[in-house]
Every structure is written in structure tokens, then in C-alpha cells.
Amino acid sequence: MTVAQRLPYRAVLAVLAALLVVAMTAGIAAGSVSIAFDQVWAIVLHQIHPALIEQSWPAVREAIVLDARLPRVVLAAAIGAGLAVCGMALQAVVRNPLADPMLLGVSSGASVGAVAVLVFGAGVFQFFTLPLAAFCGALAALFAVYFLARAGGRMTTVRLILSGVAVAEVLSALASFMIISSDDPHKTQAAVRWMLGGLGGTTWPMVWIPTAVVLLGVVGLLSVTRPLNLLYTGEEAAAALGLDVHRFRAGIFVLVALMVGAMVAVSGAIGFVGLIMPHVVRLLVGADHRRALPAAALLGASFLVACDIAARTIAAPEEVPVGVLTALIGGPFFLWLMRRKATT
Numbered sequence: 001m002t003v004a005q006r007l008p009y010r011a012v013l014a015v016l017a018a019l020l021v022v023a024m025t026a027g028i029a030a031g032s033v034s035i036a037f038d039q040v041w042a043i044v045l046h047q048i049h050p051a052l053i054e055q056s057w058p059a060v061r062e063a064i065v066l067d068a069r070l071p072r073v074v075l076a077a078a079i080g081a082g083l084a085v086c087g088m089a090l091q092a093v094v095r096n097p098l099a100d101p102m103l104l105g106v107s108s109g110a111s112v113g114a115v116a117v118l119v120f121g122a123g124v125f126q127f128f129t130l131p132l133a134a135f136c137g138a139l140a141a142l143f144a145v146y147f148l149a150r151a152g153g154r155m156t157t158v159r160l161i162l163s164g165v166a167v168a169e170v171l172s173a174l175a176s177f178m179i180i181s182s183d184d185p186h187k188t189q190a191a192v193r194w195m196l197g198g199l200g201g202t203t204w205p206m207v208w209i210p211t212a213v214v215l216l217g218v219v220g221l222l223s224v225t226r227p228l229n230l231l232y233t234g235e236e237a238a239a240a241l242g243l244d245v246h247r248f249r250a251g252i253f254v255l256v257a258l259m260v261g262a263m264v265a266v267s268g269a270i271g272f273v274g275l276i277m278p279h280v281v282r283l284l285v286g287a288d289h290r291r292a293l294p295a296a297a298l299l300g301a302s303f304l305v306a307c308d309i310a311a312r313t314i315a316a317p318e319e320v321p322v323g324v325l326t327a328l329i330g331g332p333f334f335l336w337l338m339r340r341k342a343t344t
Contacts, residue, residue, distance in 0.1 A: 009291055012284050016298035020077065023305040027073040028065055030309050032317065040065060072202040074211065076308045076322075077301035079199075079263045080273055082214035084300025085293055086256045087274020088281070089221055092232040092289065093252045094146070096160050097279065098337060101138075101260050102271030104160070105167035108175070109141025110134040110257075110264035111195060115175040118191045119182045131209060135261030141167055142253050197268040197323020199308055206266045213262035218297055220255055224248070225289040232287065270323045272330020273300055279337070 029035045043065045045052045055062075083101060090099040090106075101107050113133030149163040175195065182188045221228070227248050230238035235245050263270075277300045278292070285291045304322070307329075311322040 007284060009285055012295060013298065016295055016302065020298050020302045020305070023302045023309075024073050024077060027076065027305045027309050028069045030313055031064070031069065033061070033064055035061060035065065044070070067204075071204045071207050072199050072308070073305060075202050075207045075266065076199055076305045078207070078211040078214045079267050079270065080300040080302070080304025081297035082210070082217060082259050082263050082300075083270065083273035083304070084277035084281075084296040085214075085218055085221055086259055088278040088289070088292060088296050089228065089252055089256055090274065091278055092228045093249045094149075094160060095232065095234070098161055098275070098334070100272060100275035101256070102269065103168070103275065103334070104164040105141040105145050105171060106138045106257065106260050107264055107269040107271060108168040108171035109144075110138035110261045111269050112141075112171045112175045112178075113137030113261070114265055115178050115191050115195065118194065119178050119184075119187050121187070131262050131265040133261075134265040135258050137171075138260045138264070139254060139257035141171060142257055146249075146253070193321075194268040196321035197270040197326070198311070198319070198321040199267055200319055202266075210262045210266050213259055217255055217259040218293065221252075221293055222290070224252075225293065228252075228289040229287075232289070268321075268323060270304070270326055272326050272334065273304055275337075276330055276333050277303060 025037050025040055028040045029037055039057060039061070042053050043057060043062050046055055047062075047066055086106075087100050090101065090104065091097055094104075111134075113136050114130055117130045117133045145160070145163045145167050148167070149160040151159065175191075179188050179191045179195075182191070227238070227243050230241055230243050231245065231248065239245050277296050281292050281296045281299055285295050304326070307325045308322050311320045311325050314320055314325075
């Protein structure tokens with residue numbers, strides 16, 4: 001009996017939800033000014049409705065919680081959840097356990113579009129053009145990798161990873177070229193800092209679009225769990241049961257590109273979340289996407305919030321880009337998966 005068969009699904013979801021609440025509370029409490037957990041909740045509840053709890057804290061602490069830390073923690077949770085479900089969807093549609101938005105060049109494609117807007121500027125329209133450019137770049141990269149990796153109607157793990165790495169390297173070089181060719185040092189510095197992947201300086205206006213896109217994307221993926229399950233078992237079996245494989249895969253690619261573009265536009269490229277979380281979730285609840293997608297969203301959200309806490313505190317008062325930490329964790333995990341797959 002596997003771990004997933006032994007653990008009750010509702011209990012797993014309850015534990016993951018509790019873990020997310022604890023992680024988000026810790027994310028709000030941690031910082032140069034430490035705030036107790038109970039005071040964090042008191043401030044939040046007071047903001048929801050003043051009648052829930054009487055104010056007994058200085059106004060500066062309320063500003064720290066509500067304006068400085070809460071939007072950052074909410075954005076980290078949304079992006080972590082979005083990257084995790086995107087990784088799980090990609091692993092299903094390309095039938096490869098090593099698929100990840102970063103490894104398949106999706107994040108690099110989004111980065112090229114976003115860097116172009118950051119470097120060349122879009123004036124007052126940047127708020128809208130940055131996510132749009134990131135989406136277009138992510139979609140173009142994803143289709144390019146897929147068609148390069150698929151030859152003779154087949155797609156091997158090695159060919160997929162090599163295609164993803166090659167496309168990602170080319171796109172990263174293109175983004176770097178745009179940065180160094182810019183004659184504005186402020187735009188160059190902003191683009192470099194953004195490419196490392198981080199959540200510093202998050203404000204409430206930055207939170208709403210990616211959070212809404214992730215929520216809609218998760219709902220969209222939950223509505224197609226049966227086709228995802230069919231495709232995960234094999235293209236031939238899925239086609240025999242009436243699934244239009246190519247049209248469905250193209251639709252998932254567009255949805256994933258939209259989600260990644262919205263996330264990359266505000267956080268930069270944060271890798272390996274979509275690689276690690278699906279594997280952990282399948283151990284806990286199994287491979288059925290009806291069960292796995294909600295669990296992946298919760299675990300991915302907790303993971304990135306925890307990584308962001310470490311990024312803010314591990315080298316305080318300096319801040320480590322959270323994308324660096326996820327790469328330090330995900331790189332060894334990827335190598336372990338490669339070795340494990342080679343020996344099975």
C-alpha cells in the first residue's frame with residue numbers, strides 16, 4: 001500500500017491548508033520588526049471588521065502588517081500555487097515527470113517579453129503591456145520547445161529537456177543582450193533585479209492581476225481533470241477514448257502561458273517550484289488530478305512563502321532573491337530525478 005493510499009485525502013488537504021495559514025502568518029510576522037502571531041491576526045481581523053477585535057497596537061505596526069508584508073505574502077502564495085499547478089499540468093500534457101515552466105523555457109520566454117517592456121519602456125501603459133508581453137513570450141517559447149522536442153510523432157525525455165534548455169539559453173541570452181544594450185542604467189538595474197526573481201517592493205496593485213489569473217487558471221484546470229488523467233496515461237489511450245489530444249494540449253499550453261506570463265510579470269523568473277511540488281503531491285494523494293491539483297496549489301503556496309521568509313531573513317539586512325533559493329533547492333532535486341529515472 002502506497003503513502004497516498006494510506007492517508008485520507010481530506011486530512012491531507014486540512015494539513016496542507018493549516019500549513020499554508022502558519023506559513024503566511026510567519027511571513028507577516030518575520031522581519032526587522034518582529035510581530036507576534038496573535039497580534040498579526042488581531043490586526044487582520046480588525047481590518048476585516050473593527051467590531052471583531054479592539055485596537056491595542058500602534059498604527060505603525062498596522063501599516064507594516066497591512067501595507068508592507070501582507071501583499072507580499074499573498075503574492076508569494078498565489079505565485080507558488082500557480083507555478084505548482086502549471087508544473088503538474090505540463091507534466092501531464094507532455095507526459096514527462098521532468099517538465100517545469102523554467103526547464104521548458106516558458107519562464108525564459110516570459111522574461112524576454114517582460115524585459116523588452118522594462119528596457120524599452122511603455123510609459124503609462126506598462127501595467128498592461130508587461131503581462132501581455134510576458135504571456136506572448138511564454139506561449140511562443142512553449143510551442144517552440146514542444147515542436148523541437150517532438151520528432152517522428154514521439155517525444156523522449158532527453159529531447160524535451162535538451163530542447164527546453166536550448167530555448168531557455170537562447171532566450172536568456174536575448175534578454176541579457178537587451179539589458180546590456182540599454183542606455184538607461186535605472187532600467188537596466190530594474191531588469192537585472194527582476195530577472196533574478198523576487199517579491200521585494202510588492203504593493204497591493206501588483207497582487208490582484210496575478211492572483212485572479214492563478215485562481216481562474218486553477219479553476220480551469222480543475223474543470224479538465226478527466227482529460228488530464230487520460231493524457232497522463234498515454235496519448236493512444238486518450239485518443240481512443242475520444243480526446244482530441246492536439247487541440248487539448250494546445251489549450252493547456254495557452255492556459256499555462258497565460259498563468260506564467262501573469263506571474264513572471266510581477267515576480268520575475270522563479271524556477272523549480274513546478275518541478276518539485278507535483279512529485280511530492282503525488283506521493284501524498286496519488287496521480288489523480290482531481291485530488292492532486294488542489295493539494296499542489298496549497299503545497300506550492302506554502303513552499304514559496306517559506307522560501308520568501310528565508311530570502312528576507314537568511315542574510316538580513318540584505319535580501320536574497322527568492323529565485324536563487326528555489327534554484328538551490330530545485331537543482332539537486334532535478335539531478336536526483338534524472339538519476340532515478342535513468343536507473344528505472
